[in-house]
Amino acid sequence: MDEIVTGQPADAPETPAPKDYRAFLTQVETREKLIQDKFSKPGDEIWEIYAGDQAEKTPFNILYSNTEILVPNVFSAMPRPIVSRRHKKKNEDLAARAAQEMASYCMDTNLSGYPSYLDAVETAVLDAALPGQGQIRGRVVNGIACIDYVPFKNFIWGYSMRWEEMPWVSFRHDKTKEDLVRELGLQPDVADKIVTASEEGDDAAKDKGPPTIAVYETWNKATKKVLWLTAAHPQCCVLEQDDPLQLEGFFPCPENPLRFIHTSCSTMPRSLYNLYKVQAEELNKVSDRIKRLINAIRVRGIYNGNLPELVQIFADGTLENALIPATQASVMSNDGGLDKQIWLVPVEKLAATLQQLFVARESIKATIYEILGIGDILRGVSKASETLGAQEIKDRWGSARVRKAQSRVALFVRDSVRLLVELAAKHTPPEIWQEATGIELPHGVQAMLLQQSGQQTMTWELVLGALKSDIRRSFVVDIETNSTVDAEATQDRQDVVEFMNALNQAMSGLAPLATQGPEGFQVAQDMLLAICKRFRLGNEIEGSIGAMKFSPPGGDEKAKEMEKQLADAKKKLEQQHQAIQKEKESLSQEHMSLEQLRSTIKADKIIANADYKAQKADLQIMMQNIQAIVKQQATLAKIPPGRK
Template sequence: MANETVSTAEFETEKDAGSGDAGLVKLWLAAIDLSSREEESWRKEAETTVKTFRNGDSRRNGAIEREQEFNILYSNIETLAPAIYNSTPIPDVRTRYDKNDPVAKEAGDFIERCLSYDLDVDEFDPNMEAAVQDSELVGRGVTRVRYVPYISGDKETGEKLAWEEVPSEHVPWANFRRGPARCWYDVPWIAFELFLTRDQILKLSPKLGGQVNLDYSSTDDAEKQSQDSQPPEIFKRARVWEIWDKEKREVIFIATGYKDAPLLVEKDPLGLTQFFPIPRPLMSVQTSDTLVPIPPYRMYKAQAEELSSITVRINALIKMLKVRGVRDGQITEFDAVADAEDGDLVPMEDATALYSQAGGLEKAIWLMPIDMVQTTLQGLYIQREQVKQVIYEITGISDILRGASDPNETLGAQNIKAQFGSQRIQKKQKEAARYARDLLRIKAELIANKFQPQTLLMMTGIKLPSAEEKQMVLQRIQQEQMKAQQTGQPPQIPDEAQEVLDKPTFEEVLQLLRSDVQRQYRIDVESDSTIRADLARSQENMSMFLQGTAQYIQATAPAVQANIISKKAAVVIYSSFARNYKLGKSAEDALATLEDDAAKSEGQPDPAQQAQEQAQQAEQQKMKAEVDKMNLQASLDKQSKEMDMEMKRQEHDLQMEKMRADMEFREQELAFKERELQMKERASLLDAAIHQRTATINAEATEHKARLGMETVEHKAKMARQPQKEDA
C-alpha cells in the first residue's frame, strides 16, 4: 500500500478546519489520518506478520526472499481457520414469540428463502474464510454487505428494475478505518479505502470526476519512477475514502486527489437499523479498553523465532554429516575400491612396501569424525519438538485436533480428549457463528426494506392471496351461506376457498417486512452452526431424542389411557421435553401442530363408555404387552445369536490374522537367518583366502631368506678360497 497523503493536521474544533466543502474534506482527511496513526504500530506489525505467513514476499532482482525456515505461523493458521469456520450456515427464520402468527410466519418464510437463495449465488464462504483468516492472522476481519439493483433499459426507452441482490464483500484489513471508541457500538464512523479508475470516478461523480487527480499507481515500481516517466493512466487509480457517518447517517466520498469538495454525499443509502453495512468485526484477541487489534502471532512470536533458529542450526549441521577424509595419494587403487561392488577384492601393487610401514593400510586413510554432530542434532530435534509443544499450548491447538491419538484408547476416551481439545477453540467458533449470523441479519434487513414485491415473489416462489382476492372469496362464501339459508341445505364451501381465508394476504406480509420495529419484534433471524463437526453431535442428539421419546410414550401411555392425565397435557409436556433438543424449525412447527390437534380432540366422554373403553384398552394393552414381550424376546434371542456368530467370526478372523502374522514373521526370521548364514560363509571364505595369502607370502619370504642364506654361505666360501689361490 502506498504512503498516506492525507493531512495530519489536528483541530481543536470543527470550525478550525474551515467552512464549506473544502473544510469538510480537510476535517475528514484529518480524522482518517488520526485513525491511521492510532493503529499505526498494529499495521506495521500486521504487515510483518503477513510477510511471515507468506514466508517472505519482498522481491529483489526478481527473487523471493525467504523469511522462515520453519513457518509455524502458516501451519497454525491453516489448522485453526478451517476448525473455526468450515460449513456454510443455513438461515433459520421463525416467529419470535407467538406461534399462532400467520403473518409473521409467512414473512419469515419469505426472508428465509431469499437468504437461502442468496447464499447459493453469493461468495459467502470465501468472504467468511477471508475474514476468519484475517482475524487469526492480523487480529481483525471485516466483511461488508452491499445492495445492488440492476437496471434495464435507458432514459429514453424507460428504466426499470430487472433484478436486485445483496452480495457480501471482503474488506482488506489495510483498507479499513474507524472512529475513536473503546466499544464497537460507540464507534461514530467507519471508512473504506477505495482505489477507483477514471470511469468509476466519473460514474460516482459525473460533475467532479474529471477533476480528480489519480494519485495512486497499481504498478510495483511506481514509487521509483520519476516525474518525467509517470506510469500510464491505465495503471493509475484515485484513492477515495468512503466514510459512513453514523451520527448524521450519511455516506461521504472524499478523494485525496481532490480536496475542494466531497465527490458525493448520500443520506442513509441502505436504511439499516445500525446504519453501518458491516457487523461488529471479527477479532481474535479482544480487550475491553481498546479496539486496536492484536495479531495472535504476537503471543508466540519469540517461540516461533526460536523454532526457526533451531531449524537453521539443524540444516547447517545436516550439511556437515558427510563421509569425508584424506588418503595416501601414492596408493592409486583407492579409486577402484570406491567403485567396487559388494564382495569385490581389488588387487594392489606394492603391497609389501605398504605392509612394511608401521600401521599398515588403515593408517593410509583418515575420516573426519561426525559422532559429536549426530549427538548435537539429536538434542536440537528434541528441543524443536519441545518448542512446538509450547506453541501448541499457547495457541490451543491440541493433539486431538492434529490427529495424534492412541489407537488403543476407547471411543469414550477419545471423545473426552476431543471435547477437551476443542474447549479453547469453541469460543472462536462461537464468535465466527455470531459474525455469520450478523451478516445474515444485515442481508435480511436489506431484503425486507429494499426488495421489490415482484423480486420477493420470483425469488421465493411463495403464493399468497392478495387483499382483493381474499375479499372476493369472502363474498363468495357469504353468498353460499345466504343461499344455504334459503334452501335449508348446508353451504357448499370449497376447500380452496377455506385455504385462501386461512392464509394472510401478501399486502399484510409486505407491510410487516417494511416495518423495522414490527419485523424485529415478531421475526427472529438465526443460523445453524458453521462447524461441520457439529453434525455428529446433532446426530447423537437426535438418537438421544428418539430414545427419550420411546421412554416417554411408554411411561405416559397407560396414564393417558386411564384418564389420569389428559392427552393435551401429555402432548404439552412432551413438546416442552422435545424443545430442549433444539430440533430445528420444522420439528418445532410439527410440535405446535401436534399441540393444536391434541387441544381440538380434547373432549368429555360418557363415564360408562369411558370405563368400557378403558377396560377394552386395558385388555388390548395387556395382550399387546404379551405380544410385544414375545416379539421382544424373539428379537433378543435373534440378536444374541447374531452377536454370538459375529463374535465367533471376528475371533476366527483374528486367529487367521494372527496366523498370517506369525507366518510372515517366521518367513522373515528364516530369511534373516539365511542371510546371516550367507554372510558368515562369505566371511569364512574371505578369512581363508586371507590366511592362504598370508601363508603364501610367509613361505615365499622364508624361501627367499633361505636362498639368501645359501648365497651368503657360498659367497663366504668363495671368498675363503680366493687367498689360497693367490698364495699358490
C-alpha cells in the same frame, strides 16, 4: 480494479455537497495512518510470512501450519440459516419461513456477477487468524442482498473504546477519475473539480500507470449520511447520500468485526501471531542451525595415498556389493587392515548437537501449540485402539480451547445472515421474494384489490412488513446458524441417538398429560417443542410437532364411524344424483317429442290456413261470376220483346 458497488437503491436520494469536509477528511486520514502503523503494515508482513514470501527468514513456517489447523476448526462449512417464529401467528410463521428461504438464496444465488458469501466469510476468518481482524459488508445488487469481503487494509473506523459506540466507519477505494465519475454518477460541475496526481504534473505518478484517487466511503452515524471524501476535490467531498440502506444499525457491516483476541481498552486489533512471535523467531533460528549442521555433517577425511584402490571405492558411485583387488595387500596387512588406512573427520559432537537441536525445536513447537490451544486439538486426536472413554476425553480436550473461537465465528456468521435478511426485507421487491422462496402470495395491485373487497388474506406486504420493522423483526424471527464447522460422523450419530432417547422419554412421560383434554395436550405440546429446541435435529421437526392436533380418547373409532357414515351418505347422494340425471334425460326426451309435435301442428296449421285462403279466394271469384250472370240476366229481362 474493483468496481464500487454502493448497494443503495437506484432512487436513493443524492444531494450535492456544498460544505467543506476538510476537517472530517483529515480525521479519517489521520485515523487511517494510525491503523496502518499499528495494524495494516504488520498485517501485510504476517500475510507474507503465511504465503511463504519470506521463506529465507522463516525456514520453519509455523504460522502457516497453525493457521491451517485453526481455521478449519472454526469455519469449514457453508452455514445453513435457521429462522424460527417466536409467536404463534400465521403471518409470523410465513415471515420466518420466507426469511429462511431468502437467506439461503442470498447466501448461494448461483448467479454470476454477485459476491460469493462463502468466499467472503472464509477470507474474513483468515484475516482474523492472521492480521487479527476480518470484516464483511452488505450490498444490494440488482435487488438482491449479498455479502462482500472487505480487505483489512481498506477498512477504517473512528475513535471509540467500544464498537457499539463507534461514530463512523470508512471504506477506502482507489479509483481512476473516469471510474469514479461513472460509478458514482457525479455531476459535471463536481467531476471537473477533481484533480489527479498526473494533472498536477507529478512525473513520478505518471510512471506508475493510470493515476488513482483515494476515496473514502464514510458512514457517519451521527448525521445518518454517507460521505464520499477525497483530497482530490476542493471541498473534499464529491457526494453526500442520505442513509441509502436504512439499516437498524446504520453501518453496512456487522456491529463487531471478527476477532479472536478481544480487549476492553481499545478497538485496535491484535494478531494471534504476536502471541508467539518470539517463539516463532526462536524456532526459525533453531531450524536454521539444524540446516547448517546437516550441511556440515558429511563423510570427509584423508587416506593412504599408497593405496590407489581407496580412491576408486569413494569416487566410483556405481560400485555396490563389489570387491576390488588390492595391489599392495602386504602393506594393509602389516599396518592393521583397511580401517587403519583411512582417517575421517569426527562428527560425533556435531550429531549430538543436532540431536539436541531437534529436541529443542520440538519443545518450542509444543510451547507455541500451548499458547494457541492447538495442543488441545492435537491431544484430541485419538487412535482406533483406544477405548471409548479415552476417545471421549480426548474429544472434550480437543474442543475446549477452540470452542471460544468457534462461537465467535458463529456469532459473526449469524450477524451476517441477519444483515442479509434485513437488506432483503427493505430493498428486495416482492416479485423476487416470491421467486426466491417459492411462496405464492398476492402482492401489489392484486393485494390491494383483495383488501378493498374486505377479504382477510395474507399478502407479501404483510409478511415483509413484519420483517421490515426493526422491533417486530427481532420478536418474529430468530436467525442462527446450525453449524459452521464440519461435524464428525460419530458425533452426528450420537446426537441423533441422544435426541431419539430424549424424545422417546418425553413422549412417554407426557402421554398421560396429553390425554387430559385440549389444555393438557397444549401443555404437553409446548414442553415437547421446548425439548426439541435443545437439539439440532429437533429444529427440523419442530413444525410438524407444532401442527399436531388434539384427539380425544376413542377418537379413532369415532372418526372411522364418521368416515363410514360420510361414505354411505356420499353413496346415497351419488345414487340420487344418478336417478335425477336419468329423470332429467327422460324429461329432455319428452321435451324433444313435444317440440317435434308442436312443430308438426304449426306446419299443419300453416298449410290449413293456406288452403282456407285459397278456397276463400275461389269462393269469392265464384260469387263474383254469379253476381255478373244475375246482373246480365236482369238487364236482358228489361229489354222489350221486339228488340230482343
